[in-house]
Amino acid sequence: MVRFFLIIVISLNLTAQTPSPMLQKNCIECHIKQKIPSELIYRRYLMRYSTHKAIKKTLLEYLKAPSKENSIMPKQFFLKFPQKEALDMNETVLEESIDAYLDYFDVRRRFVSF
Amino acid sequence: MLQSEKRSLFRFLGIYLSSTFLLFFLATVIFYDFQKHQIIDTQNRGLSQEAERLTEALRGLNRTFTPSLVYPKERHFDSAIYNLDREYIFGSFNPKTIFWDREYYQQGEMLFYIHALHPYYLGASHLVIARMIDQEPIDNLLNMSIVFLFVAGIFFTVLGLFLGRLFIAPMKESIENMNRFIEDTTHEFNTPISTILTNIELLDTLYECEGKQEMKRIEIASKTLSRLYEDLSYLKLNHNYHREIEALDISQLIYERIEYFNTLIEAKQLDLTLNIKKDIVLDMDRNDAIRMIDNLLSNAIKYNKKEGILNITLTKNRLSILDSGVGIKKEDIELIHGRFKRANMSEGGFGIGLDIVNQVVERYGFRFHIISIYTKNTEVIIEW
Amino acid sequence: MPKQSILLLEDDLQLSDTIKQFLDYWGYEVYPAYDALQARDILYERAIDLMLLDIKVPHQSGFDFLAEVRAEGDKTPAIFITSLNSVDDVTKGFDMGCDDYIRKPFALKELRARVDVILKRNFGTHNNQIDLGNGYLFDVKGLFLSYKNRRVALKTKEAKLLALFLKNPNELLLYERIFEVLWEYDERPSQGSLRAYINTLRHILGKSKIETVKHMGYRYVAE
Numbered sequence: 085m086v087r088f089f090l091i092i093v094i095s096l097n098l099t100a101q102t103p104s105p106m107l108q109k110n111c112i113e114c115h116i117k118q119k120i121p122s123e124l125i126y127r128r129y130l131m132r133y134s135t136h137k138a139i140k141k142t143l144l145e146y147l148k149a150p151s152k153e154n155s156i157m158p159k160q161f162f163l164k165f166p167q168k169e170a171l172d173m174n175e176t177v178l179e180e181s182i183d184a185y186l187d188y189f190d191v192r193r194r195f196v197s198f
Numbered sequence: 199m200l201q202s203e204k205r206s207l208f209r210f211l212g213i214y215l216s217s218t219f220l221l222f223f224l225a226t227v228i229f230y231d232f233q234k235h236q237i238i239d240t241q242n243r244g245l246s247q248e249a250e251r252l253t254e255a256l257r258g259l260n261r262t263f264t265p266s267l268v269y270p271k272e273r274h275f276d277s278a279i280y281n282l283d284r285e286y287i288f289g290s291f292n293p294k295t296i297f298w299d300r301e302y303y304q305q306g307e308m309l310f311y312i313h314a315l316h317p318y319y320l321g322a323s324h325l326v327i328a329r330m331i332d333q334e335p336i337d338n339l340l341n342m343s344i345v346f347l348f349v350a351g352i353f354f355t356v357l358g359l360f361l362g363r364l365f366i367a368p369m370k371e372s373i374e375n376m377n378r379f380i381e382d383t384t385h386e387f388n389t390p391i392s393t394i395l396t397n398i399e400l401l402d403t404l405y406e407c408e409g410k411q412e413m414k415r416i417e418i419a420s421k422t423l424s425r426l427y428e429d430l431s432y433l434k435l436n437h438n439y440h441r442e443i444e445a446l447d448i449s450q451l452i453y454e455r456i457e458y459f460n461t462l463i464e465a466k467q468l469d470l471t472l473n474i475k476k477d478i479v480l481d482m483d484r485n486d487a488i489r490m491i492d493n494l495l496s497n498a499i500k501y502n503k504k505e506g507i508l509n510i511t512l513t514k515n516r517l518s519i520l521d522s523g524v525g526i527k528k529e530d531i532e533l534i535h536g537r538f539k540r541a542n543m544s545e546g547g548f549g550i551g552l553d554i555v556n557q558v559v560e561r562y563g564f565r566f567h568i569i570s571i572y573t574k575n576t577e578v579i580i581e582w
Numbered sequence: 583m584p585k586q587s588i589l590l591l592e593d594d595l596q597l598s599d600t601i602k603q604f605l606d607y608w609g610y611e612v613y614p615a616y617d618a619l620q621a622r623d624i625l626y627e628r629a630i631d632l633m634l635l636d637i638k639v640p641h642q643s644g645f646d647f648l649a650e651v652r653a654e655g656d657k658t659p660a661i662f663i664t665s666l667n668s669v670d671d672v673t674k675g676f677d678m679g680c681d682d683y684i685r686k687p688f689a690l691k692e693l694r695a696r697v698d699v700i701l702k703r704n705f706g707t708h709n710n711q712i713d714l715g716n717g718y719l720f721d722v723k724g725l726f727l728s729y730k731n732r733r734v735a736l737k738t739k740e741a742k743l744l745a746l747f748l749k750n751p752n753e754l755l756l757y758e759r760i761f762e763v764l765w766e767y768d769e770r771p772s773q774g775s776l777r778a779y780i781n782t783l784r785h786i787l788g789k790s791k792i793e794t795v796k797h798m799g800y801r802y803v804a805e
Contacts (some may be wrong), residue, residue, distance in 0.1 A: 127263055134282035134318040191320050194267045195288035385638075388665045392687035393596045399690045400604050424687055 107184040110173070120165065126189040128156045136186045143182050147171050203370060207362045214361065218354050223347065230343045237335045238309065242302045245311035245327050248275050252325055253315060260319040267320070275329050279315075279322035287322055296326060307331055380434055387427045394420045414461050421458070425492055429554055432489050441483040448478045448487065452512060455491045462499050463508065473511040480582065482562060490558040493551040494519050494578055501576070520577040526570040555580075584725045584741045585611040586701055587628060591621045591644060592636040592663065601634070604690045605697070609724065618642035625651065625658070627767035629742075632700055633660040634693075635680075645678055652679045659700045663688075698723065704749050712748055714787060720748060727786070734786070739764045740779045747783075747792070747802035756799040 103112050115122045129139045146154050150168045157165065171178065255270035256279070271277075271290045278289020286292055296312070297303050303310050313325040398417050407413055452474055456463070463470055480487070494517075498508055501523035509520040559566040559580060570576040588605060592598040593616050602612040613628065615621035617640040624630070637644040648660055662675045662683040675683050681703075682696050702708055702722050711719045717730045725741050727734040736744070746755065746763050761771035764779075780800060784792050793801040 123263065127260065130321040131260065131317040131319060134321045134323045135285065138282065191267070192287055194265060195269050196266050197269055197271070197290065385665055388686050389594045389597055393594065393600055395687050396597070396600045396604070396690050400600055403604065403607065403690070 103188050104184045106177075107181055107188060110171075110177075110181045111185060118165070122185070123189055125156060126185070126191075130191060132156065136190075139186060140179070140182050143185075144178060147178060147182075203366055203373070206369065207366055210365055211358050211362050214358050215355065218358070219351065222350050222354070226343050226347050226350075230339060233339050234336055237339065238304070238331070241309055241329070241332060242311060245275070245302070245309060245329060246313070248272060248277075248329075249311060249313040249325055249327050252277055252327065253313070253319070256315070256319040256322060256325070275327055277325060277327040279320065280324045280326065281321050282318070282323040284324070287320065289326070291328070293326070293328065298324075304331070377434065380430065384427055384430045384434065387423070391420060391424050391427060395424065414465065418462050418465060421462070422496075425496060428489065429493070429551065432485075432554060433557075441486070443481050443483055445479050446482045446484055446487055448480050448517070449474050449476050449512060451484075451487055452491060452510065452517075455488065455495060456510070458492075459495050459499060462496075466499060466502060467505045468499065468502055468508045469505065471507070471509045473509070475513050478512055478514060480562075486558045486561065490555050490580070491517075493555050494580075497521075497551055498523065498576075498578070507575070516579055516581040518577060518579045520575060522575045525572040525574055525576050526568060527572050528570075531568050531570060584738045584745070585609060586631045586723070586725065587611045587613060588697065589621060589624055589630045589633045589635075589658075590614045591616075591618070591634065591639055591647070593617060593639045594636075601690070601693070605694070608694060610697070616640075618644075618647040621647060622651075625656070629763040630658050631704060632697060633658055634663060634697075635660055636663045638665070645674060648678045648680060659704065661696060661700060705745075706749075706751070716788075718786065720744065736782075737779070739775070740782050743776075743779050744783055747800075751802055751804035754795055754799055754801050760799065 112122060114120075129143065133139045133142060142154070146156075148170060150170055152159070152162060152167060155168070173181070251272070252270055259267050259270075269288055269290060276289070276291040278291060278293070279287045280296075281287055284296075284298060293305075293310075295305075296310070297305075298312065300310075301312055307330055308328045309331055310326060310328045313327065315322050315325055394416070398413060398420065401407055401413065456470075456472070495510075498519050498521035502508060502521045503523065506522040507520065508522075509518075511518040511520075556566060558564075562582070565581040567579045567581070568576065569579070586609075588610050590598060590601055590605075590612050592601065592614070595616070598614050598616070602614055605612045613624045613630070615624050619641055621633075621635075625633075633648075635644040635648060639647075642650075644662060648662075651658075659681040660679070662680050663686060664675070664683055665686050681700055684693055684696060699708075702710070705712060705722050707722065710723055711721050711728075714720055714727075718734075719728045719731075720726075721728065725745050727736055727741070727744065742764050743760065746760065757773070757776075760776060764776070765771040780792060780794075791803050793803055795801055
């Protein structure tokens with residue numbers, strides 16, 4: 085019985101969110117094509133930086149000048165995935181995209197009381 | 199137990215008990231405090247263990263990262279996670295104030311523990327866990343402390359009583375020794391005094407020399423000695439004395455006592471005026487009456503001037519003895535009356551005489567006044 | 583002339599001498615003892631009319647002495663001389679069977695007055711004389727007989743015998759008792775002399791007044 089409810093709730097949650105078109109175009113499409121796990125990246129950033137504010141700051145820096153050193157990806161993965169190239173987007177759009185990204189995967193929304 | 203013994207014992211008990219109780223109470227309070235901290239610490243450790251469990255749970259959640267994260271909730275505990283900026287992420291409760299500078303603290307009836315997480319699973323840098331303080335062990339502790347205090351109280355009181363007795367034992371022994379000494383000494387006086395007085399009588403019987411000056415002096419001195427001995431014995435025996443209350447003819451008795459003191463009165467050539475109403479009868483023990491009258495008379499004679507006045511008046515309700523002696527200062531009169539309020543033996547000054555008068559007066563519920571004009575005269579009045 | 587005899591138990595020599603001198607002066611015969619043992623001896627050697635006992639004496643207290651003596655059946659009256667007036671002493675004294683007590687220091691006059699009273703009591707009277715009828719008066723203090731105010735000459739032992747009879751009216755007096763009273767411990771009692779004394783008294787009082795109880799003793803028949 086409980087499992088049934090759980091499944092309902094989870095599926096409801098899944099259908100609640102869709103990425104904004106901007107995010108979709110700028111980031112998600114490429115990630116899906118190259119099989120880069122966006123969610124995992126978010127999780128990793130969370131684990132290291134805790135607050136969205138901190139994540140945003142560091143992500144901005146990275147996207148403007150990505151390198152092995154300031155990448156969140158563990159070193160071994162560089163064997164599989166190539167180094168990302170610098171994004172050629174203006175600052176504001178970049179920021180908005182990051183906001184959208186963070187908002188989409190926001191961990192706070194996922195919590196549910198027992 | 200004498201009054202003074204009781205007073206000493208109570209004073210000692212008072213100081214001893216209050217200081218012991220205070221000390222013990224303090225010790226108990228400190229002990230209680232310490233134990234309470236221990237209890238709280240134990241409960242804090244519980245919090246700490248819970249924090250570990252929760253951390254594990256969060257790590258698990260972090261790994262799976264399902265779209266819906268069920269916040270782990272344990273019974274008895276409430277927790278919440280916060281990010282590096284101390285923003286509330288989620289939790290089973292959302293406390294209004296958190297003292298971020300503390301690790302373990304108590305707020306109201308809850309214990310709080312702030313646990314730092316690393317790495318920041320789910321973005322959580324801090325985990326705040328809280329629980330209601332389990333009052334039961336604390337209540338038990340309090341009950342135990344109170345019982346302990348109570349038992350200790352009884353123990354110390356009993357010990358105190360025992361110690362107190364021990365404490366006054368030497369004093370008690372001293373007093374008893376002194377009493378016995380007085381008793382034995384005064385007892386020894388008796389026979390020689392008897393010998394002197396009876397021989398004076400015998401001399402007169404055999405040689406009819408009662409009128410001789412030398413005889414009179416011996417007689418006066420012996421009678422003084424005898425009176426002092428009687429007074430001392432009276433004071434010593436006062437509580438143990440066989441009293442025979444009879445209808446005493448006071449008028450008659452006064453004449454008798456004046457007769458007894460006759461030699462002394464004549465020696466000072468006093469002007470004796472008697473206004474003694476006949477057949478005045480009081481219910482008294484004869485010896486009490488004699489002690490009272492003798493002391494009043496002897497004072498009136500002793501402190502009188504040569505050729506002075508001695509007026510003795512007896513009416514239905516009062517006895518008044520007036521002498522033209524050196525008198526008593528006003529302050530001293532008050533002192534005398536004040537002194538009687540404390541049941542003391544004489545401390546000098548007027549000797550034991552007035553003490554005895556006062557004892558008799560108190561025993562029979564009489565009243566006792568002294569009117570004196572310093573350097574002129576003194577009048578002592580007993581009323582009933 | 584016979585005298586009333588008084589046993590004085592007092593251990594202070596000066597006081598004892600004083601009392602003895604005084605009472606002797608007034609016509610009593612005082613036998614002093616300084617401790618209970620001596621007192622006992624005197625009591626058994628002589629016929630004593632009155633005992634004056636100080637309480638605090640060596641060997642045995644005056645109380646205990648009297649108690650023992652009473653237990654042995656001696657009825658001689660006793661006056662205690664006591665220093666204290668405590669409840670114990672007084673009640674104890676009377677319980678022991680004393681007849682009076684006097685406190686030290688006392689006036690000799692007072693002592694004498696009490697002694698008189700007790701001695702008169704021995705004869706069952708408060709008066710100084712006993713009326714024997716027919717004009718005969720017996721002086722209780724001086725132990726002498728007078729007829730119509732004139733002194734009757736009596737031998738000492740006759741007077742003692744008469745006194746003994748008057749102290750124990752209507753009582754059978756055994757020979758032993760009479761001997762004890764009349765004769766001193768160093769004298770030998772004589773049955774014959776006794777008969778003579780009885781005759782004399784019968785002459786004076788009347789034959790019927792003194793009854794012979796065969797082999798036992800005599801009895802004085804009072805009114």
